[in-house]
Amino acid sequence: MDINNDSLASILAISSGFLFALSIQIQNLGLQDIDSRTGAVISILATTVVYWMAAPFLIESSYWLESGTVWFALVGLFRPALSANFAMTSIRYMGPTLTSAIASTNPIFGAFFAIFVLGEILTFPIAIGTVVVILGIVIGSMKTRKFDRGWPIWAISFPLGAAFFRAAGHPLTIIGYETVSSPFFAGLVSYSISLIVSLTAYKTEGRKIPKLSRSYGWFIISGLINGFSLYLLNYALGVGQLLSVSPIVACSPVFTMILGLLIFKKEVFNLRIVLSLGFVVVGVILVILY
Numbered sequence: 001m002d003i004n005n006d007s008l009a010s011i012l013a014i015s016s017g018f019l020f021a022l023s024i025q026i027q028n029l030g031l032q033d034i035d036s037r038t039g040a041v042i043s044i045l046a047t048t049v050v051y052w053m054a055a056p057f058l059i060e061s062s063y064w065l066e067s068g069t070v071w072f073a074l075v076g077l078f079r080p081a082l083s084a085n086f087a088m089t090s091i092r093y094m095g096p097t098l099t100s101a102i103a104s105t106n107p108i109f110g111a112f113f114a115i116f117v118l119g120e121i122l123t124f125p126i127a128i129g130t131v132v133v134i135l136g137i138v139i140g141s142m143k144t145r146k147f148d149r150g151w152p153i154w155a156i157s158f159p160l161g162a163a164f165f166r167a168a169g170h171p172l173t174i175i176g177y178e179t180v181s182s183p184f185f186a187g188l189v190s191y192s193i194s195l196i197v198s199l200t201a202y203k204t205e206g207r208k209i210p211k212l213s214r215s216y217g218w219f220i221i222s223g224l225i226n227g228f229s230l231y232l233l234n235y236a237l238g239v240g241q242l243l244s245v246s247p248i249v250a251c252s253p254v255f256t257m258i259l260g261l262l263i264f265k266k267e268v269f270n271l272r273i274v275l276s277l278g279f280v281v282v283g284v285i286l287v288i289l290y
């Protein structure tokens with residue numbers, strides 16, 4: 001059975017959202033022993049190494065001479081160099097579920113870039129679906145009266161910053177596809193540049209690599225998962241519209257909650273989670289059926 005581009009983009013976006021949620025939970029395990037900046041460097045390094053190991057089999061030498069390489073390199077200046085650091089810092093302050101929820105305001109930034117940079121048209125079903133997804137995310141991030149916020153209000157800038165920089169990378173990647181339509185090459189270039197940026201900043205700050213611990217393993221695993229998640233996302237952006245891909249990827253907080261409930265034992269199943277899941281599922285369906 002053939003799958004049209006819109007359906008394929010939706011499947012890829014959902015898969016990317018799930019892997020992103022899984023990586024957040026794994027990063028939370030690693031942050032028990034290592035600071036977020038070091039964790040981000042380890043994660044980006046692991047992904048970059050694997051990308052380069054596979055590069056001889058998946059890219060052509062002519063790609064490097066195309067203008068798309070420049071666009072992918074521009075993405076690498078802030079994604080994942082900045083977005084990963086913002087996200088991991090947020091996880092340390094706010095935890096994986098709330099970080100994932102707030103960072104999934106991504107569709108708002110994504111819609112802005114899609115309309116004003118790429119000239120995409122916002123249809124009514126996509127607009128409604130995006131609003132419903134965000135509403136579900138907000139419900140999921142709400143706490144009961146028993147909740148005592150254990151983080152400073154300014155910490156919210158970290159997940160919002162992660163969301164903004166992730167969204168900013170989408171239109172640049174799509175523009176780069178005009179000359180090099182390779183999601184793998186896009187990831188290779190952006191991760192390579194991000195690694196240089198991250199290592200330079202790390203050394204400039206005079207940081208020292210902490211002693212070897214099992215947390216290294218968690219960040220290596222999360223880096224590999226993130227790398228594949230980005231590949232799927234880049235693939236989705238190549239076959240679908242940013243306006244439809246962005247809100248579907250934003251369902252990652254739902255997966256974060258489910259994983260926290262069933263696997264990592266960090267969530268409690270309640271009415272709030274049921275409502276959140278319901279809104280997000282309905283919103284994603286609306287976007288898919290646009």
